[in-house]
Amino acid sequence: MTPGVSVDIGGLRLGGPVLAASGTFGYGTEVPLLERRALGALVSKGIFLRPREGSAPPRIAETPSGMLNAIGLQGPGVEAVVRDYAPMWAEWDFPVLVNINGESASEYGELAARLDGVPGIAGFEINISCPNVEQGGLYFGNDPRAAAAVTESVRKRTKLPLWVKLTPMVSDIGVIARAVESAGADALCAINTFVGMSIDLNAYRPRLSFRTGGLSGPAIRPLAVHLAHQAARAVDIPVIGVGGIIRAEDALEFLVAGCSAVQVGTATFVNPKAIAEIHDGILGFLEARGLSSLAELPRYLPRD
Amino acid sequence: MFLLDASIMGRRQVARGMFVIGMHAPEIATTVRAGQFVNLGWASGPLLRRPFSVYRADGEHIEVVLKAVGLGTAQLLAMELGDRVSCLGPLGRGFELAGANAVLISGGLGVAPMPLAARDARAVGMEVTWVHGARTAAELCAEAGGDRVIWATDDGSQGIQGTAVAASPDAEAVLACGPNRMLAAVAERWPHAQVSVETYMGCGTGVCLGCAMPLKRGGYDRACTEGPVYRAADVDWGALPSHLAYAVGT
Numbered sequence: 249m250t251p252g253v254s255v256d257i258g259g260l261r262l263g264g265p266v267l268a269a270s271g272t273f274g275y276g277t278e279v280p281l282l283e284r285r286a287l288g289a290l291v292s293k294g295i296f297l298r299p300r301e302g303s304a305p306p307r308i309a310e311t312p313s314g315m316l317n318a319i320g321l322q323g324p325g326v327e328a329v330v331r332d333y334a335p336m337w338a339e340w341d342f343p344v345l346v347n348i349n350g351e352s353a354s355e356y357g358e359l360a361a362r363l364d365g366v367p368g369i370a371g372f373e374i375n376i377s378c379p380n381v382e383q384g385g386l387y388f389g390n391d392p393r394a395a396a397a398v399t400e401s402v403r404k405r406t407k408l409p410l411w412v413k414l415t416p417m418v419s420d421i422g423v424i425a426r427a428v429e430s431a432g433a434d435a436l437c438a439i440n441t442f443v444g445m446s447i448d449l450n451a452y453r454p455r456l457s458f459r460t461g462g463l464s465g466p467a468i469r470p471l472a473v474h475l476a477h478q479a480a481r482a483v484d485i486p487v488i489g490v491g492g493i494i495r496a497e498d499a500l501e502f503l504v505a506g507c508s509a510v511q512v513g514t515a516t517f518v519n520p521k522a523i524a525e526i527h528d529g530i531l532g533f534l535e536a537r538g539l540s541s542l543a544e545l546p547r548y549l550p551r552d
Numbered sequence: 553m554f555l556l557d558a559s560i561m562g563r564r565q566v567a568r569g570m571f572v573i574g575m576h577a578p579e580i581a582t583t584v585r586a587g588q589f590v591n592l593g594w595a596s597g598p599l600l601r602r603p604f605s606v607y608r609a610d611g612e613h614i615e616v617v618l619k620a621v622g623l624g625t626a627q628l629l630a631m632e633l634g635d636r637v638s639c640l641g642p643l644g645r646g647f648e649l650a651g652a653n654a655v656l657i658s659g660g661l662g663v664a665p666m667p668l669a670a671r672d673a674r675a676v677g678m679e680v681t682w683v684h685g686a687r688t689a690a691e692l693c694a695e696a697g698g699d700r701v702i703w704a705t706d707d708g709s710q711g712i713q714g715t716a717v718a719a720s721p722d723a724e725a726v727l728a729c730g731p732n733r734m735l736a737a738v739a740e741r742w743p744h745a746q747v748s749v750e751t752y753m754g755c756g757t758g759v760c761l762g763c764a765m766p767l768k769r770g771g772y773d774r775a776c777t778e779g780p781v782y783r784a785a786d787v788d789w790g791a792l793p794s795h796l797a798y799a800v801g802t
């Protein structure tokens with residue numbers, strides 16, 4: 249018998265524990281060779297109220313076992329999402345959450361209000377952790393009061409599931425995790441990219457035009473497992489682990505460390521079938537260990 | 553678009569440091585159009601795939617042409633026959649071929665998309681002139697071909713002394729590939745030219761937005777999806793990074 253892998257994330261039922269991470273799957277329409285059966289949910293590319301051009305090239309640089317990106321949240325703005333993408337999402341058999349961004353707490357709230365009730369939108373992932381924009385982004389993720397204010401501002405405008413995506417660039421992720429939990433988050437995503445820099449020795453300047461970028465990929469995996477684990481220990485709501493997952497074993501590390509689900513980002517660039525292979529690998533692991541469902545997977549989550 | 557596990561079937565040298573690698577990739581070979589590319593990855597290679605224009609395609613095989621410019625290309629060139637490469641493609645939008653005649657202008661490794669372009673242009677009845685330039689005779693790709701071939705070298709060691717762009721006649725369709733600086737010169741002379749432009753690529757499939765191509769009308773689009781072939785006048789050449797290896801040519 250195939251082990252059960254459906255999960256409940258703060259009231260949202262997902263067919264599987266492997267989700268597509270924001271910014272690595274577009275709006276779901278671009279992805280080639282998509283195997284929908286394996287996708288627990290899709291989180292859209294981050295959007296703002298208004299269209300944004302994004303940053304100048306070069307926007308990406310490969311680093312050991314990872315990459316830096318400074319896309320700058322290029323996007324068409326909320327009206328285009330409502331008009332062009334949501335109607336498609338409404339037809340799909342997995343939920344789509346929108347990754348929302350703003351320059352002020354009230355802007356996040358306004359964005360959620362505009363999207364609330366639009367068919368095809370199953371929930372929100374609040375991005376308080378983007379390192380690649382001048383205003384907002386990381387600032388909200390660094391300060392527990394600002395993080396809570398953004399979460400509250402969105403919570404007031406929608407009853408849909410609300411996830412908050414945390415930044416790793418903090419001294420104690422547990423403090424931020426508890427602050428957004430109290431402010432009404434239904435789940436947490438840990439983590440967004442680390443801020444990094446890489447220098448071009450021929451040009452004597454940073455390889456990215458934005459100077460810094462977000463580091464993703466296998467290079468950050470042990471850091472991400474630790475931070476997701478710390479977040480999971482700090483709160484009672486589910487935590488979704490993100491960072492450097494390439495294979496099923498990587499995803500299982502996050503799950504054992506206390507996460508309820510995982511998101512896969514950079515791996516999709518390398519292998520468009522990564523999500524399906526990770527999903528199938530988790531099934532195979534459970535079967536091989538004689539576990540009849542994901543719920544039976546032993547967790548390492550001591551309570552302080 | 554296909555994701556294939558392709559065996560390396562052959563390798564030959566076509567200029568100093570420049571090699572053609574053949575791969576068994578039937579579904580890509582039969583569907584690829586001139587100007588499209590494949591994104592290659594391999595075990596124990598770099599994390600991200602590496603994009604290469606399809607050089608030739610016939611029957612069940614495709615070819616790419618490359619030089620060792622970094623770790624990835626050096627590893628590809630060190631592979632043995634029978635080794636496997638994960639091949640994703642065909643990707644991107646290629647050349648549009650219509651008219652009575654075409655001139656193909658290639659600088660150095662810019663030969664890459666041209667054999668397919670010559671094939672497809674002749675298939676629709678166009679007369680093809682191929683202008684191929686390099687720094688010196690030893691760096692000219694030996695396989696340029698067409699109804700007429702014009703060679704150009706910076707040092708005058710073969711053909712016309714000077715750039716391929718300067719050596720090129722006018723034609724109804726102008727197709728070009730080479731360093732950004734060369735393509736900017738093409739844009740000055742033939743705004744309607746179709747140019748194949750390189751950028752760094754994260755995914756090659758349109759999801760990462762890492763391959764931003766600055767446009768004259770403002771904003772960016774994706775070189776991997778809306779490109780890599782552009783109308784020369786549409787690209788904001790001044791906004792492309794000028795300090796990278798691919799901007800100046802290696």
Ligand SMILES: Cc1cc2nc3c(=O)[nH]c(=O)nc-3n(C[C@H](O)[C@H](O)[C@H](O)COP(=O)(O)OP(=O)(O)OC[C@H]3O[C@@H](n4cnc5c(N)ncnc54)[C@H](O)[C@@H]3O)c2cc1C
Nearest residue numbers: 602603604605617618619621622623624625664751797798
């Ligand atoms: C659509 C497209 C088609 C291409 N077709 C070909 C082709 O047919 N033949 C070929 O030899 N190369 C082609 N390239 C360039 C090729 O992808 C790069 O040379 C390759 O990725 C370098 O990998 P590396 O690991 O060897 O170099 P790295 O170690 O990553 O870098 C070494 C040097 O190569 C430069 N470089 C890295 N990436 C690129 C890039 N995308 N374009 C140009 N320079 C780069 C770097 O600036 C650096 O100086 C193409 C690129 C694109 C975007």
Ligand SMILES: Cc1cc2nc3c(=O)[nH]c(=O)nc-3n(C[C@H](O)[C@H](O)[C@H](O)COP(=O)(O)O)c2cc1C
Nearest residue numbers: 269270271294317375439440464465491492513514
């Ligand atoms: C090119 C790129 C774009 C991204 N865009 C977003 C975004 O718009 N919003 C967001 O919350 N996270 C964004 N991320 C972060 C990822 O969702 C993920 O948190 C991070 O990459 C770590 O996971 P990974 O190592 O599996 O890629 C982006 C990551 C990359 C590589």
Ligand code: FES
Nearest residue numbers: 755756761763776
């Ligand atoms: S390379 Fe990822 S969108 Fe073009």
